[in-house]
Amino acid sequence: MAAIAQARAVTSSDLWDEDTARRYDDASAGMFTPEVLDPAVDFLARLAGGGPALEFAIGTGRVAVPLAARGVPVAGIELSQPMVDQLRRKASAAEIPVVVGDMATTTVPGEFSLVYLVFxxxxxxxxxxEQVECFRNAARHLAPGGRFVIELWVPGIRRFPPGQAAVPFDVSDRHLGFDTLDMVTQQGTSHHYTHLADGSVRYGASNFRYIWPAECDLMARLAGLVPEQRVADWHGAPFTSESESHVSVWRKPLAAGA
Ligand SMILES: C[S@@+](CC[C@H](N)C(=O)[O-])C[C@H]1O[C@@H](n2cnc3c(N)ncnc32)[C@H](O)[C@@H]1O
Incomplete structure (x- = not known):
């Protein structure tokens, strides 16, 4: 594919390095199970409706590879070359073309019936x-009538007792994971302490900006997209005030008079 990369020199995203990329599939093994992956791929294949799909932050191809195996043409944008190198062990550039760049600003040739950004x-x-620009970039790549899908957690603010700055999300023999969130800036960090076989402990952290579903809707509106569906998961469970995550779909309107 003749790729047009327009990556900015600077992005606020952490850059996923070679070590992280090499370990990604094992470390996220739970996200590769058929119970997790199949409903996501079913959902996305249905929305693609036979047209081409573009995955923002395609990573090692966890979703893109099985989606392409269903016959959906899939392309990707990904910031980390080491993650793309891992993807290349599963699919060639002819099978799944990827442009290395920032999903907020990088463009690829073509019009897509589906753009998706998961996990x-x-x-x-x-x-x-940058998040607003990301929505705009999704809209830019969509054909009229095409859809943008996001899978995102609902910020776990309610789990914070007053005065406490951290909340654990995994406490097991092998791994201690907790988030720290700043209620003013919407900045967060996930901290991971992992016990290794040699008895040592590895620390890793990833930084993010959390957003509510309502803020996503506003970003979609700024990008000219209209809401179509919000469910709690890939199975289509209803989204309620208790939901801890959402799968949201916005649509690019058909041209006036079409
Ligand atoms: C949790 S992984 C998800 C990968 C894949 N979508 C999946 O579901 O397995 C996050 C990915 O986002 C990529 N990423 C982070 N910031 C990015 C950006 N600004 N533009 C493009 N990719 C980005 C990382 O390099 C990493 O591959």
């Missing part, structure tokens, strides 16, 4: 401006 990754852009 909470909109949060990797850590400024509101």
């Amino acid at each position: 909470n990754t909109i949060g990797n852009l850590r400024t509101q401006d």
